[in-house]
Amino acid sequence: MTAGQARSGTERHEAPGPASDTAPGGGDGGRRDLADRPVSHAPLLVAAGAAALLVAAPLVLGPYPVTTATRILAFAVLVLSVDLLTGVTGLPTLGQAAYFGVGAYTAALVGIHVTADAAAQVIAACVAGLIAAAVTGWIAVRARGIVFFMLTLAIGESVHQVADTWSALGASNGLSGMPPIRLFGSPPLLAAGFVYWWVLAVAIAVFAAVTLVARSPYGRTLRGIRDNEPRMRALGYRTAAARYGVFCLAGAVAGVGGALWAAQARFVSPGDLGFEVAALALLSVVIGGAGSLWGPCLGAALVLIVRDNLSASLGGHGPLLLGLVFIAVVFLMPRGVAGLVGARRHPRTRTEIPS
Amino acid sequence: MTSATTPISATTPILELRRLTRSYGSLTAVDQVDLSVVPGERHALIGPNGAGKSTLFATVAGTLRASAGRVVFSGQDVTDLPESERVRRGMVRTYQHASLFLDCSVLDNVALAVQRAHRVAYRFDRPARRFRATQAAARRHLDTVGLAGRQYDKAVALSHGERRQLEVAMVLAAGPELVMFDEPTAGMSAAETERFVALVQRLPQTLTILIVEHDLDVVFRLADRVTVLHLGRVLASGTPPRIRADEAVRRAYLGSAKTEDLFIDAGEPQ
Numbered sequence: 357m358t359a360g361q362a363r364s365g366t367e368r369h370e371a372p373g374p375a376s377d378t379a380p381g382g383g384d385g386g387r388r389d390l391a392d393r394p395v396s397h398a399p400l401l402v403a404a405g406a407a408a409l410l411v412a413a414p415l416v417l418g419p420y421p422v423t424t425a426t427r428i429l430a431f432a433v434l435v436l437s438v439d440l441l442t443g444v445t446g447l448p449t450l451g452q453a454a455y456f457g458v459g460a461y462t463a464a465l466v467g468i469h470v471t472a473d474a475a476a477q478v479i480a481a482c483v484a485g486l487i488a489a490a491v492t493g494w495i496a497v498r499a500r501g502i503v504f505f506m507l508t509l510a511i512g513e514s515v516h517q518v519a520d521t522w523s524a525l526g527a528s529n530g531l532s533g534m535p536p537i538r539l540f541g542s543p544p545l546l547a548a549g550f551v552y553w554w555v556l557a558v559a560i561a562v563f564a565a566v567t568l569v570a571r572s573p574y575g576r577t578l579r580g581i582r583d584n585e586p587r588m589r590a591l592g593y594r595t596a597a598a599r600y601g602v603f604c605l606a607g608a609v610a611g612v613g614g615a616l617w618a619a620q621a622r623f624v625s626p627g628d629l630g631f632e633v634a635a636l637a638l639l640s641v642v643i644g645g646a647g648s649l650w651g652p653c654l655g656a657a658l659v660l661i662v663r664d665n666l667s668a669s670l671g672g673h674g675p676l677l678l679g680l681v682f683i684a685v686v687f688l689m690p691r692g693v694a695g696l697v698g699a700r701r702h703p704r705t706r707t708e709i710p711s
Numbered sequence: 712m713t714s715a716t717t718p719i720s721a722t723t724p725i726l727e728l729r730r731l732t733r734s735y736g737s738l739t740a741v742d743q744v745d746l747s748v749v750p751g752e753r754h755a756l757i758g759p760n761g762a763g764k765s766t767l768f769a770t771v772a773g774t775l776r777a778s779a780g781r782v783v784f785s786g787q788d789v790t791d792l793p794e795s796e797r798v799r800r801g802m803v804r805t806y807q808h809a810s811l812f813l814d815c816s817v818l819d820n821v822a823l824a825v826q827r828a829h830r831v832a833y834r835f836d837r838p839a840r841r842f843r844a845t846q847a848a849a850r851r852h853l854d855t856v857g858l859a860g861r862q863y864d865k866a867v868a869l870s871h872g873e874r875r876q877l878e879v880a881m882v883l884a885a886g887p888e889l890v891m892f893d894e895p896t897a898g899m900s901a902a903e904t905e906r907f908v909a910l911v912q913r914l915p916q917t918l919t920i921l922i923v924e925h926d927l928d929v930v931f932r933l934a935d936r937v938t939v940l941h942l943g944r945v946l947a948s949g950t951p952p953r954i955r956a957d958e959a960v961r962r963a964y965l966g967s968a969k970t971e972d973l974f975i976d977a978g979e980p981q
Contacts (some may be wrong), residue, residue, distance in 0.1 A: 366755055568836075568837075571838040571840075572835035572837060573822075573833070573834050573835070573842055577833065583812040583813060584811065587810045589793070590795075590810070590837065591795075592796075592798035592799040592803075592827050595795070673809070
């Protein structure tokens with residue numbers, strides 16, 4: 357019925373493959389998660405095109421849309437970390453906003469007290485997110501399913517509470533006075549477009565890194581855990597260690613997102629790491645298609661545009677619109693935006709192979 | 712395939728159960744079972760329904776904890792080790808109902824087993840397909856079980872029999888010294904059973920096999936030694952001809968459900 361079955365008919369007659377990794381019959385019929393299938397160059401071209409458009413955006417857009425786009429990119433990095441846990445490893449989480457917040461506060465503190473160098477801020481935030489996740493994740497990964505989900509919620513709320521009450525962090529007023537970022541000894545970057553390009557460069561680097569993780573043997577290990585964790589143990593895997601590893605990795609990614617967020621806003625408040633942010637990040641993953649990485653980035657754009665830009669013109673009913681979008685996605689496209697692309701590619705593959 | 716450790720002399724058992732017991736509350740499903748399997752042996756575990764085969768199997772594999780007694784593998788006491796640690800020492804099991812990664816490709820299923828044995832399961836510096844030795848080994852194992860042509864299909868697209876073949880490939884890929892089959896031919900067609908038996912017969916003689924099986928025809932074709940369980944205890948243990956002739960074994964099977972009449976046919980001298 358599926359393209360896969362249609363293809364197998366032709367493949368079965370091939371000589372049982374030698375160890376060549378460039379196997380014949382290259383079409384990659386929209387099947388997800390096949391880390392080892394022959395590579396098609398179409399996604400690479402699409403990615404290059406998207407990157408080119410993103411790079412060119414500040415040349416045609418005004419400062420306000422560029423600011424919005426910068427925020428979307430920073431948020432998308434947070435969403436990537438959620439997708440790494442939820443989509444790739446099968447661990448739905450509400451805790452990533454906490455590490456995002458840790459990264460944002462770290463970057464702001466480094467900016468205020470140490471250096472305005474953006475790269476240093478990103479590195480510090482990455483390390484801080486990693487450490488925060490390493491400390492809290494040790495408890496969280498012991499649980500699974502709904503208990504894990506609730507633990508991540510508890511972590512998120514605890515960190516939010518700390519940010520909301522700790523005077524050194526400005527408590528509920530937030531942390532302001534962060535100077536504009538500099539890059540490698542440049543003068544302060546005041547123009548929105550320069551900040552955007554920096555954030556874009558880091559976001560693309562993070563996207564590439566997360567994509568590499570997802571396609572690596574470790575990514576395969578994580579998908580194995582998602583699909584059938586008991587079986588992984590029966591193959592000799594120490595699955596708790598593997599889940600802990602990805603939890604730390606996701607914390608580091610979320611921390612980078614926080615630094616990018618702070619670089620643009622130059623102000624961090626407890627609202628940036630609250631439950632709402634965590635929920636919207638998870639919503640972005642669902643809308644975009646869990647596990648595809650690029651889909652959730654589109655989801656992030658949609659969610660942030662509705663919340664920050666459309667909500668005002670809807671009389672403050674942005675959350676209602678997001679709720680409706682969420683319901684529609686769950687019923688109409690359970691695999692999200694990414695699932696639509698996969699579905700569209702299936703029939704094409706079938707016609708490519710004459711039976 | 713297996714690491715070149717010091718060869719164990721044929722007389723030293725690779726697997727030894729010492730008064731192994733597993734109870735559920737007041738019910739003792741496995742009762743002080745002693746068993747030893749020497750390297751390279753094909754050992755079958757049979758018994759009427761409710762004899763405790765599955766419980767014994769799960770206790771040896773590590774899915775269930777022993778209530779008393781020891782499990783010794785390659786001279787090491789593994790009784791208190793979790794399943795994953797036993798697998799790392801070379802005790803690998805299959806599942807009665809094929810347990811696969813259905814949303815992953817057939818090749819990925821096997822590669823998951825290989826990459827753990829190759830110690831690259833946590834690497835993320837390169838895409839998986841660049842780990843050529845791992846990919847090649849996975850394809851070789853798929854070839855062994857006759858699934859080479861389906862490597863890019865998702866496991867969910869495989870038929871029941873093909874899923875069992877994939878299970879075998881995964882077990883072989885995990886680098887086992889002892890393979891434990893849990894009712895491998897249950898639900899297979901006659902042709903699929905035939906293919907399975909041929910596959911097991913082709914496995915390297917260095918591999919030790921413990922097999923729990925209902926189909927006594929399969930048992931007597933594959934096993935060098937057979938252990939019969941009855942009510943949680945070892946009723947008899949010996950070569951297939953001796954087990955066929957054993958009076959106590961016949962009585963145990965006759966006394967249980969009628970479906971076991973099969974055993975009488977298998978037991979008749981040819």
